[in-house]
Amino acid sequence: MVLAFSVKGDATPPLLDERFGRCEAFLVLDSESGEIQSRKVNSGADASSSAGITAVQTLANAGVQGIVAPHLGPKAEDARKRLGLRVWNQGTHTNVDSALEAWRRGELEEITGDSKPKGLHRA
């Protein structure tokens, strides 16, 4: 499967970003071989709203079939579902290698339902 990760910085192994839509870059790789197909700088991070939607489209254009990501906002979640991309939550993993290993072992939670907004907090 063509899998994408939200990454930041230039460490090896690449560090996972805590954000999806406004992350620094996306790493696209082949899940079986682990071979990196591309690292795309996230130009959509400057979108005025819902950068997550732009991110989803960028990944769809790159032929991505699955995403390992932090929390997706409701709009991005809706977009990826409609475009037919699968998504797994990266949990507490901090770099691509450990997250990929966990994904291969089926340890990551796949997000299938609707994303629940946090609701209006009363300060």
Add this chain to the structure above:
Amino acid sequence: MEICIVSGKGGTGKTTLATWLFAYHGGSALLDCDVEEPNAGLFLDVGWDSVESVNTGYPIIDEYFCANCGACASFCAFGAILSSPKATFVLPEMCHDCGGCGIVCPHGAITFGERKTGKIGQGVVNSPREHGGFFSYGELNVGEFSGVRIIKKLRESAPKDRLVFIDGPPGTSCSAVAALENVDYAVLVGEPTPFGISDMAMAVRMIRELGLPFGVVVNKAGIGNDDILDYCHKEGLTILGSIPFKRTVAESMAGGREGWLEMEEENLQIIAPIAEALALEAGLSQGVS
């Protein structure tokens, strides 16, 4: 003749001045073009003739013909269409209604529908002063990205047979430009504070780029200092007059229509010399580009 009131900085007294000038000139017209936050109507008693929705177009994708080729999504400069080999769908609120997706689709899968982006209301003004004038306002729906379309419609439906005042939006964005374009004269409301002067300078630039004759009204005169007068003199700006800062004025405008009516005579006395100066300047400038 059309006179547009703008301010650069918000909260300087643009709507206050626009409604007072409108009240002073019985039978004239007032267009509230601050479509994100239209407030002029709060100070008037209007007999409404109509409230109509303002629509904008958006693409509808016919799944029968759509091959998920992605041509429309690639073309769309505004991120309003998303596409993958499995599905293609539209985000209507992002659409700028340019029509391009319909042109590039190779399968004839796109038609266009209409959706509401805001509304326009218009009517006859009963008070203050048994005015008898025309009032219209535009209101942008929350979440929409631009009020320019609504402002253009407001201006198109303005009466052509009388003096028209336009209450413009704050700032210098494309909305302010849409309210100002092609008017006969602009009035720039400034306040004598460092923020007021800084924002005024940006508005001056915008008005000059549009090639419009304009004059300045200094509101809340007395707070701050005289730097604003120095600025106006340095730039060779016409000062139409000033409105002194008075807590009573602020308090009366805080209350809306009731507050206005309580202070009506006093307010009109303050505005009279400014209105006369404006009539002189705008009249003189008529026909000059």
Add this chain to the structure above:
Amino acid sequence: MIAEIVVISGKGGTGKTTFASSMFAALGDSVLADCDVDAPDLAILLDPVPSVHEAFAGARKAWIDPVVCRNGAACDGLSPCITRCRFAAIRSDFRVDRHCEGCGVCFHVCPAGAITMRESTTGSLMVGSTEYGPMVHGLLEPGEETSGKLVSAVRRRARREATDAGMRFIITDGSPGIGCPVISSLSGAHHVVIVTEPSISALRDMERLVDLVESFHIPATVVINKADISETMTVRVQQFCRSQGIAVGMTLPYDEQVINAITRRTIPFVAYPEFFQDNGFGPFLANLKLSVADYLGVS
């Protein structure tokens, strides 16, 4: 995690910028982002020492090459660019004017390939250092449309500065209104402070603003400024907040000394701290920090 607090107002002139500057000076450990890109005023009070000044290319605009187009000769005068443009942005002399929204239709329909889409500079982005911490601000060219993108760019840069400097907070001064630049300042924010005043206009504007804020599901607190201008309206504002379940975090009377501070280009909190302290600024900031920590799920 870095927490971003966005200060907005709906109606202009309520004291949003004044309040944001005071929050920045009092809170510490923060980066200031001036996202009121039509009218960025914080630099007047903060007097930043500039380190970066970048052109901001916010938009694509169509450009018609006069040599290829030859005033419509290249398309035998059919000018599909003019007929197809929905924004009336192409003049009869085939020059593209300020109404161009960069859609690309003219580029697509020109049979002679005379049109290209070019990045256009619509504003600038600046980074500087101030006495209270780093500051990022953006300035949009008058008449431009792309304020939302510039706001995003300013916020993104502020986040980078905060990360580099190890700051915990970003204070974002947003635009008035409810349009694109405001939407752009709310996306991803952790707390919203709405600065309002007791007038019918401000209340009306706040009602619309609260609709927008609620759609983002971000916790909000209201500050009522110049409260003694109208007791009646202050009560109405408080009632409205109660009905929406939004706390009023602070109520400040109108005070000439605040204006005097601004006129002297000083941050009101710095010039006149007693005014803020006497009106509950300490508890307000403490509650803000608690709320943000709670929202982020950290202790």
